[in-house]
Amino acid sequence: MRAPVFRDLADYRDRLTDETYWRPCVTAVLARHGLELDVEPSAGAGSTYPTLLVGDVVVKLFGGWGDWRRAAEAERAALATVAGAPDLRVPRVLATGALFPDAPEPWPYVVMTRVPGVPWEAAALSRTGRHRVSEDLGRQIGRLHGLQAPQAARVGDLGAVHVTDACARSSLPRHLLPGIERFLAVFDPADPVFVHGDLMVRHVFVENGGLVGIIDWGDAMMADRHYELAKLHLDLFDGDKAMLATFLQASGWPMTPSFARDALAQSLLRQAHGLVQHHSMDVFHRLPHILAGRRIGSLDALAEALFAF
Secondary structure (H helix, E strand, O other), rough: OOOOOOOOHHHHHHOOOOHHHHHHHHHHHHHHHOOOOOOOOOOOOOOOOOOEOOOOEEEOOOOOOHHHHHHHHHOOOOOOHHOOOOOOOOOOOEEEOOOOOOOOOOOEEEEEEEOOOOEHHOOOOHHHHHHHHHHHHHHHHHHOOOOOOOOOOOOOHOOOOOOOHHHHOOOOOOOHHHHHHHHHOOOOOOOEEEOOOOOOOHHHHEEEEEEEEEOOOOOOEEEEEHHHHHHHHHHHHOOOOOHHHHHHHHHOOOOOOOOHHHHHHHHHHHHHHHEEEEOOOOOOOOOOHHHOOOOOOHHHHHHHHHHHO
């Protein structure tokens, strides 16, 4: 079996959901660990790296694009950390390794259990159901933030990131871009906690109206706890402050007078880090819908509109 090779990023992205292309890799990984390819693999939706579903098992490969070494290390470290908390509803690691251990690009992998149910975006939850899942998610993330993760990546590990340039590649209103550096200059992040970092509509799984799992731990790291809110509130909750309040209360979130500003500051940073971690990122993609045509004159006003109670 030859190592996967791609002409460019476009070719790589086209191959991500090509189950036939990845079948030899998946077969080799499963055989190495005494697991059978008893059903044809199907590709996970929206993945940055090849993620193949095989019955109750998931095989995630790292390589071909971007900082795959960091991504593989982050995912493995995160899954090892949450494995120490059996009450967390997360995938469990079955095996790790590398397809080509002696090659410059060894294609490391993780084999893990598959979370049941469907993602939030496909769950068709009632408003009451969404609040119920938000409350349970809050308890889970509160537990997560209390874990010690000595091997986890930290925000500084992502290297120099120009936040204003990154936000210019998002749906943040253009007239707010000049104020970003000044807005961020006054913030001193609190003691970091272990965050998932990517709590969006495809990563929170629901079954029978309840939370059953949280997937995709490749962006988990040590960061200011408000970093968690960027994808959670602006994607998963679609800016719904009532759901955010339910989540915060259930998580035992330590509220401060600067909560709204801290949340927006970390959302701006999340946009920048996301462009390092993924092919693309737009933390603010739901902003036109959330703001419903309101013109926001400053970042302080945006923080108030999005996060203040």
